[in-house]
Amino acid sequence: MIVLDATTEKIQVVLAGNVTTNQLNCYAAYRDITTTDYTAGNNPVNTNNTTDVDLVGAPDASTQRVIDLINIYNADTVAATVTVKLDVSGTEYPLW
Helix, strand or coil: CEEECCCCEEEEEEECCCCCCCCCEEEEEEEEECCCCEEEEEEEEECECCECEEEECCCCCCCEEEEEEEEEECCCCCCCCEEEEEEECCEEEECC
16 A cells, blocks of 8 residues: 655656557556545556656645555566656655
8 A cells, every 4th residue: 555645746657668569558546535535536547658657646735645556557569667656746766
């Protein structure tokens, strides 16, 4: 489980190089929790070669975004090197 608890935190995915044929399919499921509300959400995106892609955006103020699942499927015809990272105000922390 990953928890984003500031409006400056998000999860990104990026490839080490360009794909041959198909971008990788990415999916995240999460829930936003406040003192009075619980809202489930999800985000399907595709990679964009060596450009960072936001897989899970930052939560609203006074909200904890709890990430339950991150799934990445290699739809390309060759192996890919993928980095999933926490971005905090532009400082990146690799997770996988």
